[in-house]
Amino acid sequence: MIYVKDLKKEFKKTIKEPGLKGSIKALFKPDKEIIKAVDGISFSVEKGEMLGFIGPNGAGKSTVIKMLTGILTPTSGICRINGQIPQENRKKYVKEIGVVFGQRTQLWWDLALRETYAVLKEIYEVPDDMYKKRMTFLNEVLELDSFITSPVRTLSLGQRMRADIAASLLHSPKVLFLDEPTIGLDVVVKDNIRNAIKKINEEDGTTVILTTHDLSDIELLCERIVMIDKGKKVFDGEISELKHNFGQMRTLRFELQKAADIDLLDYQKKFSATQDDIEIESDGALISVRFNSDAVSVEDMLSYTLSQVHVKDINVTDADIEDIIRRIYRREVSV
Amino acid sequence: MKRVLKLHSIFIAQYLKRLMEYKVDFLIGATGILLSQFFQIVFIGIIFSQIPALQGWSYYEILFIYGFSLIPKGIDHLFFDNLWMVGYQIVRKGDFDKYLTRPINSLFYVIVEKFCVDALGELVMGIALLCVSIPHLSMPFYWYTIPLVLVALVFSTMIYTALKTVTAAISFWTKASGHITHMLYMTNDFSKYPVTIYNNFVRTFITYIIPFAFTAYYPACFFLTGENPLFNIGGTVIAGVVLLAIALFVWNKGVSAYESAGS
Numbered sequence: 250m251i252y253v254k255d256l257k258k259e260f261k262k263t264i265k266e267p268g269l270k271g272s273i274k275a276l277f278k279p280d281k282e283i284i285k286a287v288d289g290i291s292f293s294v295e296k297g298e299m300l301g302f303i304g305p306n307g308a309g310k311s312t313v314i315k316m317l318t319g320i321l322t323p324t325s326g327i328c329r330i331n332g333q334i335p336q337e338n339r340k341k342y343v344k345e346i347g348v349v350f351g352q353r354t355q356l357w358w359d360l361a362l363r364e365t366y367a368v369l370k371e372i373y374e375v376p377d378d379m380y381k382k383r384m385t386f387l388n389e390v391l392e393l394d395s396f397i398t399s400p401v402r403t404l405s406l407g408q409r410m411r412a413d414i415a416a417s418l419l420h421s422p423k424v425l426f427l428d429e430p431t432i433g434l435d436v437v438v439k440d441n442i443r444n445a446i447k448k449i450n451e452e453d454g455t456t457v458i459l460t461t462h463d464l465s466d467i468e469l470l471c472e473r474i475v476m477i478d479k480g481k482k483v484f485d486g487e488i489s490e491l492k493h494n495f496g497q498m499r500t501l502r503f504e505l506q507k508a509a510d511i512d513l514l515d516y517q518k519k520f521s522a523t524q525d526d527i528e529i530e531s532d533g534a535l536i537s538v539r540f541n542s543d544a545v546s547v548e549d550m551l552s553y554t555l556s557q558v559h560v561k562d563i564n565v566t567d568a569d570i571e572d573i574i575r576r577i578y579r580r581e582v583s584v
Numbered sequence: 585m586k587r588v589l590k591l592h593s594i595f596i597a598q599y600l601k602r603l604m605e606y607k608v609d610f611l612i613g614a615t616g617i618l619l620s621q622f623f624q625i626v627f628i629g630i631i632f633s634q635i636p637a638l639q640g641w642s643y644y645e646i647l648f649i650y651g652f653s654l655i656p657k658g659i660d661h662l663f664f665d666n667l668w669m670v671g672y673q674i675v676r677k678g679d680f681d682k683y684l685t686r687p688i689n690s691l692f693y694v695i696v697e698k699f700c701v702d703a704l705g706e707l708v709m710g711i712a713l714l715c716v717s718i719p720h721l722s723m724p725f726y727w728y729t730i731p732l733v734l735v736a737l738v739f740s741t742m743i744y745t746a747l748k749t750v751t752a753a754i755s756f757w758t759k760a761s762g763h764i765t766h767m768l769y770m771t772n773d774f775s776k777y778p779v780t781i782y783n784n785f786v787r788t789f790i791t792y793i794i795p796f797a798f799t800a801y802y803p804a805c806f807f808l809t810g811e812n813p814l815f816n817i818g819g820t821v822i823a824g825v826v827l828l829a830i831a832l833f834v835w836n837k838g839v840s841a842y843e844s845a846g847s
């Protein structure tokens with residue numbers, strides 16, 4: 250369905266030194282810097298799959314989406330969606346996809362929403378009966394009724410996002426691209442949008458690629474994630490796999506009765522473990538020890554701790570996905 | 585084509601609806617343009633009160649040329665004004681993205697989105713000047729005069745739109761090109777007067793380099809004298825077609841060079 254191979258996008262940036270002198274110099278002999286926004290990414294997506302695209306700010310997620318949707322021309326590499334190359338026959342290609350950018354609307358500022366959809370119906374040549382059915386369906390999942398007569402400029406962020414998503418689905422696209430569809434939304438609207446995406450994926454078999462910084466979007470919607478950083482892919486697989494790979498990491502948290510007791514604890518020496526397997530952080534009397542439960546059992550950790558010091562409170566937790574990803578972003582672990 | 589017209593009419597209808605909301609805005613815009621045209625005419629009047637004829641052109645002939653020049657300019661302004669915005673901000677801010685995600689030609693989409701009624705100021709003034717000057721002129725009239733007027737208007741408008749498309753498209757590489765469109769429009773002022781009053785350089789420039797003279801002086805000259813239709817009207821047609829071809833080429837190249845903006 251979607252096939253991406255060795256995709257690259259470079260931006261040339263002129264570096265201007267400050268001041269007038271810098272401006273003049275930039276005019277005659279510009280210093281060019283090449284930014285490798287996307288640096289050789291490959292992946293593929295099956296029909297009906299929902300793929301989560303994650304990565305820190307500036308990783309290149311939006312740039313990939315823009316190449317897949319035909320907005321940007323890749324510097325090199327291939328992307329093929331449904332057998333089509335986005336840039337080759339753009340008009341034909343975009344008829345089969347839906348695109349939403351959470352950051353900016355693609356709707357007409359002054360048009361009432363109902364009229365916006367009427368215009369889109371013409372643009373996509375949706376037949377009348379199809380259009381009616383589709384509007385009823387979208388109305389139901391995205392609850393557009395209360396603001397369908399308002400001009401786009403008067404909509405709240407949450408309403409506008411729902412309006413944009415509905416607009417991208419009017420022509421029943423085969424693939425839906427969502428770049429941060431839940432940015433800046435409250436919990437209820439987020440839920441509403443997630444449910445809508447899920448429903449559309451289930452009922453129409455729409456393939457969905459979404460980027461987000463909210464990992465609950467990913468956990469609720471996607472089986473599979475592609476993680477990129479600095480334009481390169483760093484992980485591609487199921488969320489359960491990610492959890493499994495790092496799942497053996499546990500965190501032991503406790504509060505010491507006497508903060509100075511910390512000197513009595515030397516986990517690394519006791520279990521002859523490396524820094525990778527046991528890592529200790531303290532904040533006054535509050536201690537947290539991250540450890541690899543394959544190397545040291547939970548039981549051993551607990552009994553050693555309790556035998557050495559007096560604690561007020563103690564617990565052991567699993568690593569959650571957010572924690573794992575935070576550590577990958579910070580490059581504490583490699584995938 | 586039918587679909588294109590349908591879309592265009594939807595947008596115009598929407599636009600007019602919105603216009604009713606901002607009546608004051610429209611009145612100010614159109615009045616501004618009418619006033620500035622009016623002062624230019626007064627200026628021409630003052631010159632002619634000093635010198636009765638300019639390089640062999642009478643006052644009414646000059647008014648005719650001037651009036652004619654306003655009509656293609658007004659039509660272009662009325663329908664194709666959004667191209668200015670492409671060069672000023674749409675590309676720079678990355679807002680051009682949205683013109684690429686719909687299954688219609690991006691140039692058509694940009695154009696159809698806006699409809700600038702301020703231009704009625706120019707059109708009204710242009711037509712008024714023709715109505716005032718024609719009774720004072722003994723113009724030759726043939727059966728093909730009217731069709732040729734239409735041909736001249738279509739291709740003159742095409743010259744404007746094509747030039748504006750090219751300058752707007754430059755922004756795909758440079759991020760902003762509004763100032764270039766602006767400069768282009770400054771040279772346009774030359775074309776409102778007979779080219780014979782200019783020196784060779786200006787004359788060559790507005791005939792062969794940026795052929796604004798074909799949007800006014802040359803076709804108007806044919807209607808005034810009936811001379812040289814091949815050059816006067818044919819030139820307009822050729823300039824329009826060649827520039828449009830260049831414009832489409834540059835636009836398409838520009839779209840593939842478009843870099844969007846970070847988000």
Ligand SMILES: Nc1ncnc2c1ncn2[C@@H]1O[C@H](COP(=O)(O)OP(=O)(O)OP(=O)(O)O)[C@@H](O)[C@H]1O
Pocket residue numbers: 260261262284285286304305306307308309310311312313843844845846847
């Ligand atoms: N139009 C552009 N011109 C120059 N550089 C750009 C442009 N668009 C993006 N970049 C650069 O490319 C890199 C990737 O940007 P991109 O917008 O794809 O990141 P992202 O993963 O979407 O980040 P975020 O999560 O913050 O939205 C960044 O370093 C950015 O500065």
Ligand SMILES: [Mg+2]
Pocket residue numbers: 310311312428847
């Ligand atoms: Mg982004």
